[in-house]
Amino acid sequence: MRDILAVLSWWLLIQILGLAAWPLAFRLLRFLPDRGYTIAKPLGLLLTSYALWLAGSLGLMQNSLGGIIFALILVIASSAWALSRDGIAALRDWLSRHRATVLVYEALFLIAMCGWAAFRATNPAINTTEKPMEFMFLNSILRSPTFPPHDAWLSGFGISYYYFGYVMMAMMTRLSGVIPGVAYNVSHGLWFALIAGGAFGAAFQISNTKYQISKRLMLPIVVGVMAAVFVVFLGNLEGTLELAHQNGIGSPNLWQWLDIKDISGPATTGGGAKVPRFLWWWRASRVVHDYTLNGEDQEVIDEFPFFSFLNGDLHPHTLAYPFAFLAISLALNVYQGKEQDTEGKMQDAGSETQTAHLASRLLHRAGLLWPDLLLYAICLGALGFLNTWDFPIYLFIVVAAFALRRWQEVGTLNDKVITDVIVLGAILGVLGFVLYLPFYVSFQSQARGILPNLLNGTRFPQFLVMFGQFAVPGALFLLALAALRSQVSAWRFWLGALGWAFALLLVMALVGLALGLISPDGRTVMTALRTGQAIPGLGVQDVGTAAGARLLNRLLDPWTALLLALTVVMIWKLIHQSVTPPSSPANNQSGEESNEAEPLMNPAVPFILLLFLAGAGLALSVEFVYLADTFGTRMNTVFKFYYQVWALWGVGAACAVGMVVDDAALWTPFRIVTGVATALLVVAGSVYPIMAITTNGDQAHPTLDGTAWIAQQAPDDYAAIEWLNQNVPDSPVILEAPGQSYHAELSRVSASTGLPTVLGWDYHELQWRGTYDEAGRRKTDMEKLYTTRDTQETLTLLDKYAISYVYVGPAERGMFPAASLQKFDTLMDVAFQQGNVTIYKRK
Numbered sequence: 001m002r003d004i005l006a007v008l009s010w011w012l013l014i015q016i017l018g019l020a021a022w023p024l025a026f027r028l029l030r031f032l033p034d035r036g037y038t039i040a041k042p043l044g045l046l047l048t049s050y051a052l053w054l055a056g057s058l059g060l061m062q063n064s065l066g067g068i069i070f071a072l073i074l075v076i077a078s079s080a081w082a083l084s085r086d087g088i089a090a091l092r093d094w095l096s097r098h099r100a101t102v103l104v105y106e107a108l109f110l111i112a113m114c115g116w117a118a119f120r121a122t123n124p125a126i127n128t129t130e131k132p133m134e135f136m137f138l139n140s141i142l143r144s145p146t147f148p149p150h151d152a153w154l155s156g157f158g159i160s161y162y163y164f165g166y167v168m169m170a171m172m173t174r175l176s177g178v179i180p181g182v183a184y185n186v187s188h189g190l191w192f193a194l195i196a197g198g199a200f201g202a203a204f205q206i207s208n209t210k211y212q213i214s215k216r217l218m219l220p221i222v223v224g225v226m227a228a229v230f231v232v233f234l235g236n237l238e239g240t241l242e243l244a245h246q247n248g249i250g251s252p253n254l255w256q257w258l259d260i261k262d263i264s265g266p267a268t269t270g271g272g273a274k275v276p277r278f279l280w281w282w283r284a285s286r287v288v289h290d291y292t293l294n295g296e297d298q299e300v301i302d303e304f305p306f307f308s309f310l311n312g313d314l315h316p317h318t319l320a321y322p323f324a325f326l327a328i329s330l331a332l333n334v335y336q337g338k339e340q341d342t343e344g345k346m347q348d349a350g351s352e353t354q355t356a357h358l359a360s361r362l363l364h365r366a367g368l369l370w371p372d373l374l375l376y377a378i379c380l381g382a383l384g385f386l387n388t389w390d391f392p393i394y395l396f397i398v399v400a401a402f403a404l405r406r407w408q409e410v411g412t413l414n415d416k417v418i419t420d421v422i423v424l425g426a427i428l429g430v431l432g433f434v435l436y437l438p439f440y441v442s443f444q445s446q447a448r449g450i451l452p453n454l455l456n457g458t459r460f461p462q463f464l465v466m467f468g469q470f471a472v473p474g475a476l477f478l479l480a481l482a483a484l485r486s487q488v489s490a491w492r493f494w495l496g497a498l499g500w501a502f503a504l505l506l507v508m509a510l511v512g513l514a515l516g517l518i519s520p521d522g523r524t525v526m527t528a529l530r531t532g533q534a535i536p537g538l539g540v541q542d543v544g545t546a547a548g549a550r551l552l553n554r555l556l557d558p559w560t561a562l563l564l565a566l567t568v569v570m571i572w573k574l575i576h577q578s579v580t581p582p583s584s585p586a587n588n589q590s591g592e593e594s595n596e597a598e599p600l601m602n603p604a605v606p607f608i609l610l611l612f613l614a615g616a617g618l619a620l621s622v623e624f625v626y627l628a629d630t631f632g633t634r635m636n637t638v639f640k641f642y643y644q645v646w647a648l649w650g651v652g653a654a655c656a657v658g659m660v661v662d663d664a665a666l667w668t669p670f671r672i673v674t675g676v677a678t679a680l681l682v683v684a685g686s687v688y689p690i691m692a693i694t695t696n697g698d699q700a701h702p703t704l705d706g707t708a709w710i711a712q713q714a715p716d717d718y719a720a721i722e723w724l725n726q727n728v729p730d731s732p733v734i735l736e737a738p739g740q741s742y743h744a745e746l747s748r749v750s751a752s753t754g755l756p757t758v759l760g761w762d763y764h765e766l767q768w769r770g771t772y773d774e775a776g777r778r779k780t781d782m783e784k785l786y787t788t789r790d791t792q793e794t795l796t797l798l799d800k801y802a803i804s805y806v807y808v809g810p811a812e813r814g815m816f817p818a819a820s821l822q823k824f825d826t827l828m829d830v831a832f833q834q835g836n837v838t839i840y841k842r843k
Contacts, residue, residue, distance in 0.1 A: 002182070003704040007117045009176040010186050011110065014194075017044030020072060023079035026094070027086055028375050029329060031336040031367060033208040033220070035094055038105050038201025039329050042194055042322040046382055047075045049168045057147040057438035064145070068171050104221050105200060108228060112196040116309060117189030117704065123312065123696055124185045126706035127744035131184075132751045133764060134314045135706065137163055139180055139754030141170040143731050148442045152750040153760025154775070155733045155801060160444040160768045164385035165319025181707035181752075184314070191318060192309055196228040198325030199651055203227030205332050206655045209604045219662050227654035229682070230470065231647060232305045237465045237681075238284040239688025246271030258461050259289050261297065274695060281310060281692040287465050288638060290456040293550065298456070301639035302466050304646050306689050310696065317643050320386035324647050326379055327394035328611070331401035335607050337367020362423055366402055373427070381432025385439050389640040391432065397614055397648075399425040404606045408579045446770040448628040452516035455550045456634065457623050460559040466642065467619075469681040470649035474612055476674045477656035478570060480666065481609075484599050485577040497573060501565040505558075508565075512624035564620040571613040578606045599665040604655065611652035615645040630767055653678075707752060716835035717809055721752045723832045724805075724839070731756055732804035734839075737811045738762065738782045749807050758782050758801050786816040789823060798827075798842065805831065806840040 021044030025036025036043070051071035052063065061067040083091070095102065126135045140152040140159065147167075148158035172190070173183035204224035208217070238260065244250055245263040252266045262283050285307045290298040308318045363373060380398065384391035403413075403421040410417050433440065464471065486493045618641040626634030660666060660674045711718040724734070734755045739747030741763035750757040759765070759778040766772045778801075785797045785806075797803075806824055813821065813836060828840035 003117075003121060003702075006176065006178045006182050006186050006704060007114060007189060009178065010172060010190055011113060013172060013175050014041050014045065014190060017041060017048055017072070017075075020044050020076045020079060021047055023083040023086070023091065024075070024375070026091060027082040028372055029333045031333045032205045032329065034098065034101060034201065034205060036329075037094075037098075037102065038197060038204060039326045041109075042198060042326050043379070044075060045168055045172075045194075046323060046326070046379065047078075048072050049164065049171055050378060050382065051075065052171060053147055053164070053167050054435075054438070056145075059146060062145050063141070063147065063149075063170075065174055068175055098217075100217060101204070101221060104225070105197060105204075108200055108225065109193045109197045112228075112232075113189045113193035115189075116192035117186055118702075119693065120185040120188045120312070121702035121704050124704055124706045125709040126181065126184055126751075127709050129311060129742065130313050130315065130764075131706070132744045132748065133761060134166070135180070135184055136747070136751040136754070136760065137161070137166040138169050138173065138184060139752065140756075141166055141754075142173065142180065143754035147438065150731055150756050151765075152754050152756045153739060153747060154765055154778075155756035155758055157774075158442050160442065162316045162385055162388050162439075162443075164382060164439075165314070165316055165387075168319070169314070179705070181705045184706045185704040187314060188309060188312070191314065191322065192232060194322035195232045195305060195325070198322045199227040199231040199647070199654075200224035202325045202328040202332070202651050203654045203658075205329055206604050206607060206651070207658050209336065209602070219658060223654050223658035226658065227651050230654050231650035232309075233689060234469060234682065234685035235306050235688025235692070236284055236287065236302075236304055237468050237684050237688075238287050239281075239691055240684040241465065242275050242280060242283070243273065243687055243691070246275050258465070259459065260287055260462065260465065261289060273691070275691070281307070281688070281696070284688055285311075288458050288462050290633065290635075293455065298633055298635075300456075300633075300635050302642050303639060304466075304643070306692075310689075310692050316387040317389075317640060320383060320390050321643075321647065323379065323383055323386060324390060324394060324644065325651070327383065327398060328648075328651065330376055330379060331394075331398040331610075332607060334366055334368070334398060335401040335405050336603075337405065362420055362427075365406065365420060366424060373431070377428055377431035377435055380428055381435045384432065385436045387640075388445075390644065392429075393614070393618070393644055395425065395429055395432065397610065398428065400610055400614070401607060404575070404579055404610060408606075444769045446629045446767055448770075449518065450512075450515040450625050451628045452512035453622065453624055453626050453634050454512075455554075457554050457557070458560045458619075458638075459557065460563065463560045463619075467645065467649060469678075469685045470646075470653040472681055473653045473657045473660075473674060473678045474649060475567075476670075476677065477608075477653075477660055478567070478574065478612070480660060480670060481574050481578075481600060481605070482570060485574055493573075497566060497569045500569040501562060504565045504569060505561060508620070508624045515625060561620060561623040564616050564623070567616045568613060568620060571609050571616065575606050575609050575613070578609065599663055600659060602659060604659075608652050608655050608659070611648045612656075615648035615652070618642075618648075619645050630770070710748065710752070714810060716837040717748065719834050720807070720809065720832055720837045720839055721749060724749070724753045724755060728753075728755065728805070733757065733802050734805040734807055735782070735785060735798075735801075735803045736807040736809075737786070737815050738779050745811055748811075749809075755805075758803070783816075786812060787820045789820055791823065791827065794823060794827060804842050807837075808840070809837040 018041035022037060022040040024047075025040045025043050029036035029039070048068070048071045051074045052061075052067055055061040055071065056063045056067065061070060126132060136152050137149075137159065141149045141163070143152075144150050149163065151157045151159045169183065169187045172187070173180060176183070178186060201224065203226065204220045207223040208220035241258070241260065241263060245255060245267045248267045248271070250267055255264050255267060258264065260283065262277065262280070285301060285303045286299060288300040288302050290300050292298050303317075305318070305321065308315070363369065368376070376398070380391065380395050383394055399421055402424055403417065406417045406420055407413055482493060483490075622634055622638045622641050626637035629636055657674060657678050661671050663671070707718070707721070710721065732755065734749060734753075734757055736749045736757050737746055739750075739757075739760035739762060741761040743761075744751075747757065747760035749755070750760055759775055759782055762772070762775045762779055765775045781797055781800070785794060788794055798806075806828060808821055808824065824838075824840045827843075829843055830838060831841040832839040
């Protein structure tokens with residue numbers, strides 16, 4: 001019953017936040033069919049969290065229940081202002097005409113939230129991969145009165161990570177009164193629903209433009225549901241391959257050619273529908289297979305949303321995902337803004353349009369008011385705080401959407417349009433950065449520049465396994481457009497596109513090399529390759545020969561890069577033809593107005609093409625460059641970029657399929673082929689989640705308490721943690737055994753309480769701060785504290801790190817001599833003792 005009440009309380013709270021922000025969304029997204037209803041929940045969550053965080057960062061209020069309520073009041077006040085401008089009658093009128101949309105969206109949201117929370121109850125333990133890290137962030141924020149929150153794994157320091165998503169989790173936890181162990185797993189259900197709802201909303205908007213050929217409301221709803229399924233309910237195609245391999249389907253040569261680790265050998269026969277290999281489902285997130293120069297496996301991460309939720313980590317890339325769909329809706333709002341402007345719906349901006357001020361004129365051309373600009377900057381800038389990689393991606397999409405609209409209005413990409421686009425991008429970029437400046441001031445990064453990706457390209461079969469369910473319907477959509485829109489013969493179109501594709505590949509290769517030569521790491525690698533010297537730690541002496549062989553192999557297997565480059569060029573050509581005004585000679589030789597019955601003549605087409613273009617560009621970029629970090633490979637860059645490709649192509653593919661299948665003016669066999677191919681790929685993509693859900697979790701003892709595993713395996717530790725949470729206020733430093741990354745048995749006290757320890761997971765501190773200097777010093781001192789028998793040295797170190805409590809439990813007793821631990825009996829008071837756990841307090 002406690003778990004059910006926790007889920008319901010969070011559902012009620014997100015409804016309140018959504019309703020609090022909807023009048024503001026209604027005014028902000030006035031150019032969209034749903035007037036912001038489907039993004040009101042993430043918007044309300046974002047704005048309330050932002051107000052709390054900013055005020056807490058500036059010292060204006062505390063990170064407390066009172067601070068949260070005050071932040072919510074600010075959001076409600078902003079919505080009240082928006083409501084006074086639009087009138088409550090407008091909201092009531094919209095609701096009366098869109099009941100079906102509201103009911104479907106709310107049903108989808110509720111089912112997704114409750115369904116995934118129920119699944120998490122079968123596998124709730126916060127004890128594997130990086131869940132303890134995220135739990136530490138949550139508890140640290142709950143214990144921090146201001147921002148930045150303290151880092152519970154490095155006492156005296158603030159969190160150096162993009163932690164905005166954890167602020168949101170902590171805010172919901174405090175509002176609901178749910179214990180953190182339960183809140184962590186309820187967060188999974190909430191974010192799963194926010195992503196499903198965000199994908200639904202973005203696709204619904206795109207497929208329900210004012211000029212949509214089909215006036216039936218059911219089509220946009222179906223497309224929206226399809227997008228939600230594509231984005232968050234589907235897996236990649238590796239699950240189908242697992243099933244085939246398990247049942248002896250496919251020749252050994254086929255599996256060797258695919259080269260997906262764990263299934264690259266001969267197929268197993270008689271396996272049925274269950275894969276016995278331990279953690280078989282993990283392989284779907286490592287489909288892309290890179291190699292070092294000496295032929296060893298090199299890990300590449302290619303996660304997708306369902307895997308992220310199945311794995312159970314709540315990383316920033318997952319927490320930021322709902323707000324990516326918010327950004328897509330903002331971009332569509334800008335793209336469609338012209339229509340409302342021409343109908344005189346922007347009377348508030350009338351005085352601004354008469355001024356000569358560049359920004360004012362620009363906002364008017366963008367269909368935005370000054371309050372809109374501020375909200376756009378808050379929403380886009382939040383992506384930098386949620387998952388820094390995402391900010392430039394979605395800033396580009398918003399600005400590109402504006403460019404498409406201005407291009408359509410003017411009829412050409414002249415200097416005036418380009419200036420408008422650059423200025424808007426600069427304003428949103430700078431403002432989005434400045435509004436989150438307190439975060440950037442305290443943020444450290446492991447990034448060290450951009451390196452050229454010379455040696456590893458994504459093999460096309462592996463790329464299709466990852467994105468085939470989106471790439472195939474997307475390709476069919478593009479081919480249909482190419483056949484319909486091309487103003488030249490087919491061979492000239494494809495020959496020209498292929499030529500530009502090769503030119504693009506050459507330019508990207510040169511840019512990658514140039515960027516690599518700028519960074520110190522890049523110069524080291526380039527020098528080693530040029531001179532044939534060994535790269536430290538690589539284990540290859542004849543670097544020149546090995547690198548030459550690898551480069552030759554890439555030239556002989558260029559298909560992923562070439563097809564992505566061809567896709568980029570093809571989309572650019574199609575956008576150019578799509579945004580040309582219908583009355584221009586390029587699109588209408590007769591000079592007559594366009595006929596609505598013409599196939600795929602839909603104003604949403606350029607925007608859908610933009611989504612495919614952005615995704616193809618991201619996927620293409622990692623074929624040539626990657627961000628230099630502590631991992632030393634392109635692993636993290638592929639991970640971050642492919643995750644956004646999944647969102648962009650998931651929404652784009654759903655809209656494209658809906659448009660093709662619904663368009664009666666298209667050739668019927670082509671519509672049938674598109675529908676059948678998509679259905680088959682959806683079935684293939686469904687194999688992974690179905691198999692994974694049925695083979696994971698303990699249905700016999702469901703609970704949402706992620707700390708219940710500690711009570712079961714280490715009851716004394718659990719009792720001590722409970723005592724600390726109930727009896728130790730504020731954030732005094734507690735000493736526990738030095739942590740080791742990915743080991744939940746270590747640093748569990750600081751992670752479960754938010755009390756700062758001297759050093760937690762050391763390798764993660766290296767990742768967050770880009771240096772191991774502080775962690776290395778502290779690790780040595782912590783070992784001295786537990787091992788020394790010198791009273792004065794112990795007291796000196798206790799004072800050095802302002803330690804108030806010392807924890808001696810099973811981990812400490814297993815790592816350090818009992819005789820060394822006895823000194824705490826005389827130097828400190830016993831504050832808690834149960835079984836083999838003792839907590840000492842400074843006298």
